Amino acid sequence: MGDTQTGRARGRRREADRNDARLMQAAREVFAELGWDAPVSEIARRAGIGMGSLYRRYPSKELLAQRMRIVGMEQLVTQARTALAEEPDPWAAFARFLRDALSAQGAGGPLLPLVGGRLPATEEIVAAAGQLRAALDDLVDGAHRAGVLRADFTSADVPLLLEHLTARIPVTDERATTLHLRYLDLILAGLHTSSTRPTALQSPAPDWAELSELWNAPKK
DSSP: OHHHHHHHHHHHHHHHHHHHHHHHHHHHHHHHHHOTTOOHHHHHHHHTOOHHHHHHHOSSHHHHHHHHHHHHHHHHHHHHHHHHHHOOSHHHHHHHHHHHHHHHHTTSOOSHHHHTTTBOOOHHHHHHHHHHHHHHHHHHHHHHHTTOBOTTOOTTHHHHHHHHHTOOOSSOHHHHHHHHHHHHHHHHHHHBTTSSSOOOOSSOOOOHHHHHHHHBOOOO
16 A cells, blocks of 8 residues: 555656646746746646646746746756766866757747846755856866866856857747757857967956846845
């Protein structure tokens, strides 16, 4: 009896995880297309989930968006750690991470214009951001130590670079991804120290405090 109950609980957990993954993808697409005022009912419809199920898990649009932010950061951390573990060459790890991140995001569009400055930095958000910073520091520092990444590129540049590279393009999702990866290749060519006399950057790099201000609503 106990094994049966355990199996049912695991089955419900797997189904909940699948529903959550569909919700996150649908939320990103709907917010990108319709903006912050998009109806939650449209997110549920695209995810194939009933409104009751959605509200039981996320009673408000704000909570859904906060979870979307956390899932996005956790995904980037996993991709960064995987690239570091599987690519012994620092440049290969750096480039792989960026390609994996862009491919996974597809044509959903950048998140910063949609939720930046709209939601507060909860403890969970701060913790996820700290893990992301640590993972990106490891990627960028490794490439710097190997002398393959221009010295004026910082880990705080990475999130904004990804935001720029995920601009919405009015083509199929597959084509949008291939175009994003094309422009990433052009950027990578400029970031590698083998580039002939790289152009000096005209403005200073962002820092992580500035990124936090961009993403999070000010404390009341």
